[in-house]
Amino acid sequence: MTDQEGVIQFQLSHLFTPPLSLGQLGELIAWRRILYQLQLIGEDPLRYAGYGFGNISQRIPQVPAITSRPFIITGTQTGGFSELAPEQFTTVTECFPEQNRVTSTGPIKPSSEAMTHATLYEVDSELRVVMHVHSPHIWRSAAQLGLPVTTAAAGCGTTAMADAVREVMTQPLTRALGLFVMGGHEDGVVSFARTADQAGVALISVLARAYQVC
Numbered sequence: 001m002t003d004q005e006g007v008i009q010f011q012l013s014h015l016f017t018p019p020l021s022l023g024q025l026g027e028l029i030a031w032r033r034i035l036y037q038l039q040l041i042g043e044d045p046l047r048y049a050g051y052g053f054g055n056i057s058q059r060i061p062q063v064p065a066i067t068s069r070p071f072i073i074t075g076t077q078t079g080g081f082s083e084l085a086p087e088q089f090t091t092v093t094e095c096f097p098e099q100n101r102v103t104s105t106g107p108i109k110p111s112s113e114a115m116t117h118a119t120l121y122e123v124d125s126e127l128r129v130v131m132h133v134h135s136p137h138i139w140r141s142a143a144q145l146g147l148p149v150t151t152a153a154a155g156c157g158t159t160a161m162a163d164a165v166r167e168v169m170t171q172p173l174t175r176a177l178g179l180f181v182m183g184g185h186e187d188g189v190v191s192f193a194r195t196a197d198q199a200g201v202a203l204i205s206v207l208a209r210a211y212q213v214c
């Protein structure tokens with residue numbers, strides 16, 4: 001498998017349905033806007049062959065009758081928009097990393113990195129928000145800052161990355177920071193938390209540390 005930004009590497013079963021309501025998406029839209037302004041999510045002809053980069057997701061509150069834990073995620077190739085609308089979010093209803101398979105429903109296909117998000121939600125049932133951004137500063141200063149890093153052999157959106165995420169999540173430091181760096185995915189950084197505020201602040205705090213050494 002190659003590690004190409006923005007290209008879906010898993011088998012996708014997608015059902016096109018109308019968008020979610022603005023009320024369900026307010027927090028995601030707000031944090032996505034901040035991450036875009038910080039150039040942690042975006043689209044740039046000079047970066048990653050012009051593919052959009054970065055994505056954000058939020059788990060839907062548990063419904064007792066449903067055993068699966070769906071989550072809302074930004075759609076594929078939405079990095080170029082400064083602000084997102086409900087049409088640019090979709091719901092991942094099922095994910096099977098072992099089979100490299102994702103099922104989703106919504107007005108747009110999910111981000112190519114949906115499987116990385118799904119793996120985090122699978123590892124920790126308390127997580128509610130995952131942010132995947134691209135930061136050259138954090139990525140390059142990972143060793144200097146002592147940040148947890150996934151194996152360089154694992155590309156994005158793959159079964160190998162799912163395994164790498166499970167491994168890095170066993171490290172107490174990863175849990176303490178609420179963040180890790182993707183060794184096999186250029187500039188890739190992931191933060192996660194029970195709330196969007198916690199995930200966003202974890203990311204920005206590490207960015208501040210990276211700016212000081214980079």
Ligand SMILES: [Zn+2]
Pocket residue numbers: 005053054113132133134156185188
């Ligand atoms: Zn990425």
